[in-house]
Amino acid sequence: MGVAVLLKQVPDTTAKISISGGRVDEGSITKWSISPYDEYALENAIQLKEAGFGDVVAITCGPARAAKCLTEAAAVGADRLIHILTDSYLDSIQVQSLLSAAVKETGFEVVMCGKQAADTNSGSTGPGLASTLGFSCVGGVTGVSIDGGLAYATRLGPSGLEKVEVGGPCVFTFDKGDSELRRPNVRGIMMAKKKPIDSLLPNDLGIGDSNSMVVIKDHSSPPEKQPGQKFVGSESVPEVVEKLRGEANVI
Amino acid sequence: MAYEALDFYDIDSLLTEEERMVRDMVRDWVEDRVLPNIEDACRDGVFPDEWRVEIGEMGILGAPLKGYGCPGLSYIAYGLICQELERGDSGVRSFASVQGSLAMYPIWDFGSEEQKEKYLPGMAKGELVGCFGLTEPDYGSNPGDMITRAEDKGDHFLLNGAKMWITNGTIADLAVVWAKLEGEIRGFIVEKGDEGFSAPEMKGKHSLKASVTSELVFQDCKIPKDRILPSVKGLRGPFSCLNNARYGISWGAVGAAQSCFNSAREYALSRIQFGHPIASFQLVQNKLSWMLREITKGQLLAFHIGKKKDDGSWIPEQISLAKMNNVDMALEIARMSRDIHGANGILDEYPVMRHMANLESVKTYEGTHDIHNLILGRHITGIQSFTREP
Numbered sequence: 001m002g003v004a005v006l007l008k009q010v011p012d013t014t015a016k017i018s019i020s021g022g023r024v025d026e027g028s029i030t031k032w033s034i035s036p037y038d039e040y041a042l043e044n045a046i047q048l049k050e051a052g053f054g055d056v057v058a059i060t061c062g063p064a065r066a067a068k069c070l071t072e073a074a075a076v077g078a079d080r081l082i083h084i085l086t087d088s089y090l091d092s093i094q095v096q097s098l099l100s101a102a103v104k105e106t107g108f109e110v111v112m113c114g115k116q117a118a119d120t121n122s123g124s125t126g127p128g129l130a131s132t133l134g135f136s137c138v139g140g141v142t143g144v145s146i147d148g149g150l151a152y153a154t155r156l157g158p159s160g161l162e163k164v165e166v167g168g169p170c171v172f173t174f175d176k177g178d179s180e181l182r183r184p185n186v187r188g189i190m191m192a193k194k195k196p197i198d199s200l201l202p203n204d205l206g207i208g209d210s211n212s213m214v215v216i217k218d219h220s221s222p223p224e225k226q227p228g229q230k231f232v233g234s235e236s237v238p239e240v241v242e243k244l245r246g247e248a249n250v251i
Numbered sequence: 252m253a254y255e256a257l258d259f260y261d262i263d264s265l266l267t268e269e270e271r272m273v274r275d276m277v278r279d280w281v282e283d284r285v286l287p288n289i290e291d292a293c294r295d296g297v298f299p300d301e302w303r304v305e306i307g308e309m310g311i312l313g314a315p316l317k318g319y320g321c322p323g324l325s326y327i328a329y330g331l332i333c334q335e336l337e338r339g340d341s342g343v344r345s346f347a348s349v350q351g352s353l354a355m356y357p358i359w360d361f362g363s364e365e366q367k368e369k370y371l372p373g374m375a376k377g378e379l380v381g382c383f384g385l386t387e388p389d390y391g392s393n394p395g396d397m398i399t400r401a402e403d404k405g406d407h408f409l410l411n412g413a414k415m416w417i418t419n420g421t422i423a424d425l426a427v428v429w430a431k432l433e434g435e436i437r438g439f440i441v442e443k444g445d446e447g448f449s450a451p452e453m454k455g456k457h458s459l460k461a462s463v464t465s466e467l468v469f470q471d472c473k474i475p476k477d478r479i480l481p482s483v484k485g486l487r488g489p490f491s492c493l494n495n496a497r498y499g500i501s502w503g504a505v506g507a508a509q510s511c512f513n514s515a516r517e518y519a520l521s522r523i524q525f526g527h528p529i530a531s532f533q534l535v536q537n538k539l540s541w542m543l544r545e546i547t548k549g550q551l552l553a554f555h556i557g558k559k560k561d562d563g564s565w566i567p568e569q570i571s572l573a574k575m576n577n578v579d580m581a582l583e584i585a586r587m588s589r590d591i592h593g594a595n596g597i598l599d600e601y602p603v604m605r606h607m608a609n610l611e612s613v614k615t616y617e618g619t620h621d622i623h624n625l626i627l628g629r630h631i632t633g634i635q636s637f638t639r640e641p
Binding site for chain 1: 255268269272273276279280305308309310311314322324
């Protein structure tokens with residue numbers, strides 16, 4: 001029994017991104033963080049652990065710098081840390097395969113992750129993992145509790161709150177949760193220092209990390225936002241109305 | 252935009268991962284909980300009790316002390332904690348400095364086993380608040396001539412006198428009070444409910460407004476015999492405490508300076524005048540460049556004295572240098588930063604004038620600028636010039 005939490009390291013949402021030579025310049029990114037929706041998944045997993053559901057395993061897939069995510073997870077209570085170490089660019093299928101293999105090795109049947117990563121926003125990892133593992137998938141949840149062998153997930157439906165009951169193995173993808181994210185404390189940080197990270201190479205899981213089906217051709221900055229137009233005086237009203245109708249298409 | 256703490260000579264690379272994580276934990280807490288609320292706290296003149304609780308929960312109080320539930324972190328980590336707290340506000344960092352270096356530390360170093368067991372665990376959690384009573388209305392830079400006195404009455408001590416400028420006093424559960432017993436300075440633990448003890452708050456401050464500053468009044472205050480700190484006599488007691496606090500302040504000042512520099516830089520890049528951002532003008536670049544130089548020097552001083560605190564090779568004069576230099580440069584940077592912000596710099600939309608006002612207190616407490624100057628002068632020449640006596 002226990003929860004596997006998938007964490008992705010992304011540039012901090014407030015970090016400045018610069019492009020150099022047609023690529024995002026990773027060296028210029030001053031702060032890397034756990035993707036925000038993943039943090040809600042981690043928080044919920046720790047709460048389940050505190051309720052007696054078992055250990056929390058935190059899993060990440062990425063280059064060496066991604067290990068920091070695992071240490072941060074350990075500082076708030078993750079018990080076991082798995083780092084699938086790769087420098088390669090991976091397509092979604094590869095990510096899902098690697099993470100699935102790692103989850104399978106834990107034997108855990110409850111998996112939690114963010115509904116989408118803050119950098120790629122594709123949202124495919126959770127459902128893709130569920131499909132590969134043959135687990136159910138409940139998306140966009142705000143909280144999960146477990147009672148008598150069944151999981152109860154809450155999420156926002158079109159007309160109100162939905163409560164979903166799930167028996168059997170399941171992947172839960174998280175939206176912004178109900179709970180406040182706990183802060184680490186000094187004791188947690190000092191214990192996290194002592195927690196070993198299981199570092200695996202993709203080949204250790206029997207999966208290669210080359211031959212991504214997706215190749216990035218280049219990155220470029222979005223076009224600069226045009227400065228707004230300024231209109232002064234009541235004589236300009238007809239012109240403004242015309243622009244709102246003809247250019248902005250809001251009337 | 253993410254806060255970028257100036258670190259031009261990459262002090263970050265000299266830190267352990269644990270030190271970095273502790274720093275980031277405090278930095279995130281200050282971002283989430285202090286910065287959105289500090290201007291209100293300052294305007295209302297209150298230190299929000301939730302901050303005491305959350306600081307306690309982070310486990311950063313009494314950072315370098317070991318045992319009795321204390322964190323047992325390095326002095327570098329303690330410095331980083333002070334830096335990040337003071338980037339938020341000097342008043343918040345004062346709460347932690349007083350609790351850790353001035354109240355917990357004397358009990359830890361000079362107290363009996365029973366006193367350590369009784370007070371330290373609760374203080375480490377922030378559940379028991381402490382304060383430090385040395386300064387008196389008529390005795391500030393000259394604590395040695397204090398008139399607060401303790402008399403041995405057989406089965407209790409009787410305290411008479413008053414202390415002033417005491418951070419945390421009104422909210423404290425206990426006070427470590429320095430008083431003369433038969434003419435010799437000793438430390439006494441006075442508890443909130445002790446007969447004859449009161450701690451009225453001092454009002455009307457233009458500085459450290461988000462901090463509680465109090466008087467401690469002893470009128471035939473009766474305390475049990477077991478409240479005396481057994482292991483220290485004379486000024487060595489309070490001065491040891493002050494050295495620890497001063498060390499933290501040398502880092503704290505860097506945090507305040509970083510906050511002012513960051514604000515000035517961002518403002519200068521976005522403020523357009525004469526068709527260009529003011530960051531493109533030479534006089535503005537000169538000021539920003541000076542700030543960068545001083546912050547970098549201050550960081551290196553603080554880091555190096557932190558290493559010496561950790562390996563035990565320090566002397567008090569080295570701490571005087573760091574406190575004096577860093578607070579001085581931080582106050583100048585706050586003023587210069589206000590200047591770069593122009594009229595906007597007087598608004599509480601920017602932190603600069605709040606830091607500027609706070610730093611006036613930081614320059615004065617824990618040994619005024621002038622006193623540290625004379626401490627160094629005595630070290631250089633062997634001749635004391637605090638008084639006219641030989």
